[in-house]
Amino acid sequence: MSATATITQTSPAPADILRVEPLPGRSFGARIILPSYAKDPKDLNDADFDRLYKAVHTYLVVVLPGLADLDPTSQYLLTKRFDPTCEGAYGHSKEFRHEKSVLRNDGSSVIKQPQVQILGQGNADGHEGVEKLTLRHPTHMSFHKTPLSEQEMADGYTRFYRWHIDSALYELAPPVITTLLGIDCPSGERQKIKVDNSDVVFESDVAATAFISGADAFDSLSDELKQFALGTTVVYAPHPYIYISGAKATSDGFTMVSEGLETPLDELPPWEDAKIKRLPLVWTNPVTGRHHLQVHGCCIWKLETPNGVQELDQARQTIHSLMTPQLTHDRVYLHDWQKGDLVIFFNRGVWHSVTGQFGPEGHRLMHQCNIASGVDPVCVK
Numbered sequence: 001m002s003a004t005a006t007i008t009q010t011s012p013a014p015a016d017i018l019r020v021e022p023l024p025g026r027s028f029g030a031r032i033i034l035p036s037y038a039k040d041p042k043d044l045n046d047a048d049f050d051r052l053y054k055a056v057h058t059y060l061v062v063v064l065p066g067l068a069d070l071d072p073t074s075q076y077l078l079t080k081r082f083d084p085t086c087e088g089a090y091g092h093s094k095e096f097r098h099e100k101s102v103l104r105n106d107g108s109s110v111i112k113q114p115q116v117q118i119l120g121q122g123n124a125d126g127h128e129g130v131e132k133l134t135l136r137h138p139t140h141m142s143f144h145k146t147p148l149s150e151q152e153m154a155d156g157y158t159r160f161y162r163w164h165i166d167s168a169l170y171e172l173a174p175p176v177i178t179t180l181l182g183i184d185c186p187s188g189e190r191q192k193i194k195v196d197n198s199d200v201v202f203e204s205d206v207a208a209t210a211f212i213s214g215a216d217a218f219d220s221l222s223d224e225l226k227q228f229a230l231g232t233t234v235v236y237a238p239h240p241y242i243y244i245s246g247a248k249a250t251s252d253g254f255t256m257v258s259e260g261l262e263t264p265l266d267e268l269p270p271w272e273d274a275k276i277k278r279l280p281l282v283w284t285n286p287v288t289g290r291h292h293l294q295v296h297g298c299c300i301w302k303l304e305t306p307n308g309v310q311e312l313d314q315a316r317q318t319i320h321s322l323m324t325p326q327l328t329h330d331r332v333y334l335h336d337w338q339k340g341d342l343v344i345f346f347n348r349g350v351w352h353s354v355t356g357q358f359g360p361e362g363h364r365l366m367h368q369c370n371i372a373s374g375v376d377p378v379c380v381k
């Protein structure tokens, strides 16, 4: 290698740095342009990774285009780099695939890098060495209490499936970030998202991923509700995805309808009180210092509030009332996928949801990675 080539490779010109372009007209979201030396984002030098780290915590959802060929190991290494405390295991434990878990059909693991999940729709036989692989995009039809009618779906309507934070919410600490790679994402077909008892309809490409900023949600609360939120601890159910497996969700995907259909505690896999997650309702952003209202409304069990403990039904009603005001056009960002998009989102600062449903010929292929953290999020008052 020539001396000139060596200098070019190891000393990028001052302007050749990672660039951040905030999405215009939105309170969060940005596009990232990688420096020329880092065709693979795992190769970012420390200064540029620091720019990316700060961008993810500041803009909450960032998009790196043109990475359809990103290797699963690179995606894993990039994801892991965001959290020095994580030991490297996927964000969910083995109960993720339990026969009764509501997550059991959500994809398959990459064999050589099992922290990376293969998600999507349709046949993917042979992908990443998985001989037989049929992917099923989650839909609201099997999860909501009152799904849309066949006619409504034929007319192009759909729902937010389940607003959530990526986390086991039992024993393991929530991942700091999630990376989501669109490998094969047919785009162009449109959908309309609606919920019961609301005139607001959201339009996007079919199966867009929806995001809401937990910081927007906190900032929009009254002073009284901010104090309530800051003083509240969320207690999650033991093995929450199995606990809720018999119940159905509200039409906005924010929480579950209380009908006594949860799995009885003595029918769950063995659990220990010490492993139940008790997390603050408000998580403080370590970069910006902003407070984020962060809760997985479908998996809650109880709330410990300044005014006393709220049991399941009341806890769900409280969380639902805090979340629903966010369903406005300016608060919901719907990411229309382009082939090669790598979306990195601050899992401790946004809520996200699958949307849409595919027809019989529908096809999509994605890789997702998140890693359980070594420490829980905190509320800094």
Ligand SMILES: [Fe+2]
Pocket (backbone or CB within 6 Å): 164, 165, 166, 352
């Ligand atoms: Fe998710």
